[in-house]
Amino acid sequence: MYASSQRFVSVGTAPSAIQIATGAKSRYAPWTHIVESHEKVLRQFANMGISYPSSLWGRFCVGSEVILVPLWFLILLIVSLAAPPTRQIIGRFSLRMALVAMTLIVGVLALFAGMH
Numbered sequence: 001m002y003a004s005s006q007r008f009v010s011v012g013t014a015p016s017a018i019q020i021a022t023g024a025k026s027r028y029a030p031w032t033h034i035v036e037s038h039e040k041v042l043r044q045f046a047n048m049g050i051s052y053p054s055s056l057w058g059r060f061c062v063g064s065e066v067i068l069v070p071l072w073f074l075i076l077l078i079v080s081l082a083a084p085p086t087r088q089i090i091g092r093f094s095l096r097m098a099l100v101a102m103t104l105i106v107g108v109l110a111l112f113a114g115m116h
Contacts, residue, residue, distance in 0.1 A: 017058035
């Protein structure tokens with residue numbers, strides 16, 4: 001978290017999401033590393049009026065003080081940008097394609113394992 005005498009900006013994780021928050025004044029010194037429990041973070045969201053339905057799937061939220069982006073969305077975005085164009089997929093099978101397919105399969109298996 002970066003804090004000045006006027007405002008602060010905090011970047012961190014919420015349950016299954018990346019969180020960027022800002023606010024008026026901070027009680028912490030500039031560039032302070034803070035560790036908070038998931039329960040405390042969820043209580044802070046409840047105080048701000050942000051419901052958090054699932055600690056597994058995360059949540060999208062864009063507010064005046066906080067931005068939340070689920071981790072699964074960031075992983076999906078990175079994998080989709082790393083995938084080769086469709087024409088090359090149909091034409092041949094490469095090591096890169098095998099790695100992309102294996103990453104997608106492991107991601108799906110991890111999601112199913114996390115649900116049980």
